[in-house]
Amino acid sequence: MTDNCSFEAVDSLMSKLELVIYIPIFISGLILNVVALLVFCIFLRKWTESMIYMTSLALMDLLLLFPLPFKMHATNNKWPGSLQPLCSILESLYFVGIYGSIYTIMCIAVDRWVAICHPFKAKQLRSPKAALGTCVGVWVLVLSVLSPTIHGFRVVGQNDFHCFHEFSTNGWSPLVIICLLVFGFLGPAMVVIFCSVQTICALQRSGQNSPKSRACVKIIYSSLSAFLVPFTPSHLGILLQFLVHQQFIQDCDNKIRISLFIQVAMCLSNITCCLDALCYYFIAHEVRNTKYTFSISMTNLRRATFSTSEV
Numbered sequence: 001m002t003d004n005c006s007f008e009a010v011d012s013l014m015s016k017l018e019l020v021i022y023i024p025i026f027i028s029g030l031i032l033n034v035v036a037l038l039v040f041c042i043f044l045r046k047w048t049e050s051m052i053y054m055t056s057l058a059l060m061d062l063l064l065l066f067p068l069p070f071k072m073h074a075t076n077n078k079w080p081g082s083l084q085p086l087c088s089i090l091e092s093l094y095f096v097g098i099y100g101s102i103y104t105i106m107c108i109a110v111d112r113w114v115a116i117c118h119p120f121k122a123k124q125l126r127s128p129k130a131a132l133g134t135c136v137g138v139w140v141l142v143l144s145v146l147s148p149t150i151h152g153f154r155v156v157g158q159n160d161f162h163c164f165h166e167f168s169t170n171g172w173s174p175l176v177i178i179c180l181l182v183f184g185f186l187g188p189a190m191v192v193i194f195c196s197v198q199t200i201c202a203l204q205r206s207g208q209n210s211p212k213s214r215a216c217v218k219i220i221y222s223s224l225s226a227f228l229v230p231f232t233p234s235h236l237g238i239l240l241q242f243l244v245h246q247q248f249i250q251d252c253d254n255k256i257r258i259s260l261f262i263q264v265a266m267c268l269s270n271i272t273c274c275l276d277a278l279c280y281y282f283i284a285h286e287v288r289n290t291k292y293t294f295s296i297s298m299t300n301l302r303r304a305t306f307s308t309s310e311v
Contacts, residue, residue: 010260018263065270067097067164079160087161087164102184230270
């Protein structure tokens, strides 16, 4: 191991690469999510459970997009120490947007699972009021947990610094990283995967391979991919960088590769803003087939009940 690893080549590459990645993500994500909100709030005005979740997700994505111009500026410029409070606020908004999106997507998957796999219980559990309460709960949870945590990542009294970079050792403490990985990604990912698999199986059993059933399955696969593709590499990078900070990984070349990997992965994770917006159409299409899905599920449940009673 060498203690004087140089990351200048990585920093130089990322100073250019971040702009190439962030600019199209910011522009396309802003347009897609603003248009989605206009459609939901002005043109549709139909506050079903799915529409409420999608509106909350669009707001989360906009919250994630808001700090990106500041993040792009901070890539190539150091900020004076007087801007440290502003930096902490922007970092908090950024991470609230990321993990708020993760939990909102998880809620959408659970809502879909309840609607399709448990149609009788869905009448009691699903309602626009319940969906609104769930979304408000997600906002309160991520704001109350992440904002004070992210604020503690900055070294007090720091002079010139790179915002969104150079976190203190508090930011890489085992408690913070384990909680971030387990509760921020692994837990929601397992819920999304479980609900998606169960829903797909239910549709394939009840839909009898009909076109509408196949369309719903494709929608769920698309939503699952839009969740796993942006967030899996970034959290893998966080785990590897944590191992570097804990000195489990000491080889200089590996540390340089991990530094490049986590920065690229974190940049690309912002594409979730665009992928979510593309999923809005698919979910809206799914909403139009809700009655169809309910009728299939309830019919098959009745058939199963009658078959069991005859045995």
